[in-house]
Amino acid sequence: MRDFSTEELDRYSRHILLSDVGVEGQEKLLSARVLIIGAGGLGCPAALYLAAAGVGKIGIVDNDVVEISNLQRQIAHFTYDIGRSKVESARDKMLQINPGLNIETYQLFLQAANIREIIRDYDFVIDGTDNFPTKFLVNDACVMENIPLSHGGILRFDGQTMTIVPGESSCYRCSFRSPPPPDAVPTCSQAGVLGAIAGMLGTIQAAEALKFITGAGSLLTNTLLTFNAKTMAFRKINLKKQDDCPVCGSKPTITELTDAEQTTCDLKQLKKDGNYVAE
Amino acid sequence: MRIIINGEAEEINEAELTVSRLLNIKNIESPDMVSVQVNDTIVDRADYDHKQISQDDEVEFLYFMGGGACS
Numbered sequence: 352m353r354d355f356s357t358e359e360l361d362r363y364s365r366h367i368l369l370s371d372v373g374v375e376g377q378e379k380l381l382s383a384r385v386l387i388i389g390a391g392g393l394g395c396p397a398a399l400y401l402a403a404a405g406v407g408k409i410g411i412v413d414n415d416v417v418e419i420s421n422l423q424r425q426i427a428h429f430t431y432d433i434g435r436s437k438v439e440s441a442r443d444k445m446l447q448i449n450p451g452l453n454i455e456t457y458q459l460f461l462q463a464a465n466i467r468e469i470i471r472d473y474d475f476v477i478d479g480t481d482n483f484p485t486k487f488l489v490n491d492a493c494v495m496e497n498i499p500l501s502h503g504g505i506l507r508f509d510g511q512t513m514t515i516v517p518g519e520s521s522c523y524r525c526s527f528r529s530p531p532p533p534d535a536v537p538t539c540s541q542a543g544v545l546g547a548i549a550g551m552l553g554t555i556q557a558a559e560a561l562k563f564i565t566g567a568g569s570l571l572t573n574t575l576l577t578f579n580a581k582t583m584a585f586r587k588i589n590l591k592k593q594d595d596c597p598v599c600g601s602k603p604t605i606t607e608l609t610d611a612e613q614t615t616c617d618l619k620q621l622k623k624d625g626n627y628v629a630e
Numbered sequence: 631m632r633i634i635i636n637g638e639a640e641e642i643n644e645a646e647l648t649v650s651r652l653l654n655i656k657n658i659e660s661p662d663m664v665s666v667q668v669n670d671t672i673v674d675r676a677d678y679d680h681k682q683i684s685q686d687d688e689v690e691f692l693y694f695m696g697g698g699a700c701s
Contacts, residue, residue: 504695511695527665531694535662588690591670
């Protein structure tokens with residue numbers, strides 16, 4: 352067993368006190384590797400809590416820079432970060448919380464060509480992406496590489512999340528099959544989101560990662576947890592691994608990754624405005 | 631017939647009920663943003679006009695939610 356320094360024992364004392372975590376669980380956290388995809392509304396709170404928990408290696412993927420409209424919910428980015436790379440901004444805050452961590456930043460677009468190589472270095476993936484083609488790409492890559500994943504989505508006052516353990520539980524594609532047509536997807540500026548919802552959902556995703564690593568409790572596998580913040584009604588919907596799932600079913604039709612046309616809300620908005628200025 | 635929709639029992643005044651008809655009755659504005667599960671099985675979109683819903687079936691509308699890193 353690892354020798355904990357006095358400072359580490361103090362820093363992680365509230366974990367160590369938990370009988371389901373203890374010194375053994377904290378040791379697992381310190382040697383665990385978690386990848387966060389998206390340094391936005393979901394990825395920011397997840398990143399801060401995973402850093403605070405002492406997850407030894409945290410990867411964070413995002414190609415964007417911080418904008419003022421992000422600050423309402425993307426809690427790792429501060430006003431002085433406007434214009435900076437989101438992954439750099441998030442890394443700074445994680446290291447300010449917990450300087451000893453190994454933070455790997457990926458300032459890039461995830462694509463079929465690069466995703467498998469990146470996720471292979473991690474034990475658990477948190478999906479905090481904003482668009483459906485990437486959500487499906489992340490799901491498919493995690494199924495193919497056999498890496499557990501937390502899916503998360505938020506819209507207006509609602510949130511949803513499920514945890515996927517490939518080979519054991521239903522995957523995102525089991526239930527959702529394929530990205531909705533771009534024209535059906537409301538743009539961010541039309542839909543909006545209550546900022547704190549991002550925190551609620553992102554911290555649930557972080558908790559799932561910590562539970563997976565330490566083995567504490569039971570995961571949101573075969574379960575879609577949904578909530579509505581207007582009523583604060585939470586529901587667990589039972590899901591089942593679908594035998595006809597195109598990626599994890601018994602006769603998969605998706606056996607390699609391909610890039611779908613990008614349909615992020617931003618791109619859609621930009622297309623409507625008639626130009627493609629990168630944000 | 632009585633069915634369970636999103637965990638709550640509802641009486642639907644139809645003798646025969648397809649998934650398409652139910653989406654219509656429930657005023658689902660954007661069916662493209664919903665995945666339909668009947669008794670633990672996801673219904674293929676191509677089968678919405680044919681898939682029959684029966685008494686006591688449990689129907690879940692699973693909504694597509696993106697969010698996250700929206701800028």
